[in-house]
Amino acid sequence: MKPPRSRSGSSKDTGPKRIPGKALKSASNPGENDATLDSATARTARNKTVSLRTARGRTTAQQRWLNRQLNDPYVAAARKQGWRSRAAFKLIEIDDRFKLIGEGTRIIDLGAAPGGWTQVAVKRGAKHVVGLDLLPVDPVAGAEIIEGDFTDPEMPDRLKDMLGGPADLVMSDMAPNTTGHAATDHMRIMGLAEGALDFAFQVLAEGGSFIAKVFQGGSEKDMLALMKTAFSSVKHVKPPASRKESSELYVIATGFRPERLLESSKGA
Ligand SMILES: C[S@@+](CC[C@H](N)C(=O)[O-])C[C@H]1O[C@@H](n2cnc3c(N)ncnc32)[C@H](O)[C@@H]1O
Numbered sequence: 001m002k003p004p005r006s007r008s009g010s011s012k013d014t015g016p017k018r019i020p021g022k023a024l025k026s027a028s029n030p031g032e033n034d035a036t037l038d039s040a041t042a043r044t045a046r047n048k049t050v051s052l053r054t055a056r057g058r059t060t061a062q063q064r065w066l067n068r069q070l071n072d073p074y075v076a077a078a079r080k081q082g083w084r085s086r087a088a089f090k091l092i093e094i095d096d097r098f099k100l101i102g103e104g105t106r107i108i109d110l111g112a113a114p115g116g117w118t119q120v121a122v123k124r125g126a127k128h129v130v131g132l133d134l135l136p137v138d139p140v141a142g143a144e145i146i147e148g149d150f151t152d153p154e155m156p157d158r159l160k161d162m163l164g165g166p167a168d169l170v171m172s173d174m175a176p177n178t179t180g181h182a183a184t185d186h187m188r189i190m191g192l193a194e195g196a197l198d199f200a201f202q203v204l205a206e207g208g209s210f211i212a213k214v215f216q217g218g219s220e221k222d223m224l225a226l227m228k229t230a231f232s233s234v235k236h237v238k239p240p241a242s243r244k245e246s247s248e249l250y251v252i253a254t255g256f257r258p259e260r261l262l263e264s265s266k267g268a
Pocket residue numbers: 026027028033034035084085087088110111112113114115116117118132133134135148149150151173174175176192
C-alpha cells in the first residue's frame with residue numbers, strides 16, 4: 001500500500017504538531033472502527049499484543065486488530081501528522097477530489113469523535129465548524145464541539161445557531177456499535193445515513209453539500225432517489241484510506257436544491 005500523502009504541496013494539511021490531551025475511544029468494536037486507534041493505543045499496542053500472545057498462546061480477534069493497526073501505514077501517518085484518527089485521510093482524499101471545504105465554509109460534522117474530520121475541516125480553512133458526537137471529544141482549536149445525539153429534535157436549530165446560519169456542508173462519518181451480524185450492521189449504518197440526510201435537509205444552505213458513510217451496494221434505493229431529487233449531483237466513492245476489506249463507501253451529494261425537495265414532497 002502506498003504511504004498516505006497530504007494535499008500536494010499544501011502546508012495546511014500537515015495536521016497539528018501534537019495531539020492535545022488524551023484521545024478518546026469510539027463506541028464501535030475494535031476492528032470495525034478505525035477511529036478507535038489513538039496515539040495512546042498505538043503506543044501500548046505492541047505491549048498488549050505480546051501479552052495477549054503470552055496469555056493465550058493463540059490468535060485472538062483483538063490481537064489481529066492490534067496487529068492490523070500496527071501494520072497500517074495510515075495509522076502511523078495519522079500519529080506522525082497529529083490527526084486523531086486514520087479516518088482523517090478519508091476526508092482529505094474525498095476533499096482533494098470534490099473540493100468541498102474552503103475558506104469560509106460552514107460545516108457540521110456528525111459523529112465527530114475522536115475529532116479527525118473536525119481537524120481536517122479546520123485545517124482546510126472552514127469558517128465555522130461544529131462537531132457533534134454521543135461521546136466526549138477533546139477540544140479542537142478553531143471548532144466548536146458538542147456532546148449529544150443528532151436525532152435530538154432540537155439539534156438542527158441548535159447547530160445552525162452555533163454556526164451563525166445554515167451549513168454549507170454536512171458530513172457524517174457516523175457509525176453504530178457493530179454486532180458482527182452483517183444484515184443488522186448494514187441496517188443500522190443505513191439508518192444513521194438516512195437520519196443524517198434528513199438532518200442535512202433541515203440545516204443546509206441552498207447549493208450545500210452532504211457526505212455520509214454508507215455500506216457497499218451504495219445508498220438504499222429510496223434514499224438515493226431522494227438525494228437525486230434534492231441535489232444536483234450524487235456520487236459514491238471509496239477513498240483509498242478506506243480499508244479494502246471494509247464494505248464502507250461514502251456518498252457525496254452536491255448542489256442542494258431545497259425547492260426540488262419541496263416540490264417532490266407536495267407531489268407525494
Ligand atoms: C467512525 S467514528 C467517527 C470518526 C471521525 N470522523 C474522526 O475522523 O475522528 C463514528 C462516530 O459516530 C458516533 N455516533 C454514532 N451514532 C451517533 C448519534 N446518534 N449521534 C451522534 N454521534 C453518533 C459514534 O459515537 C462515533 O464516535
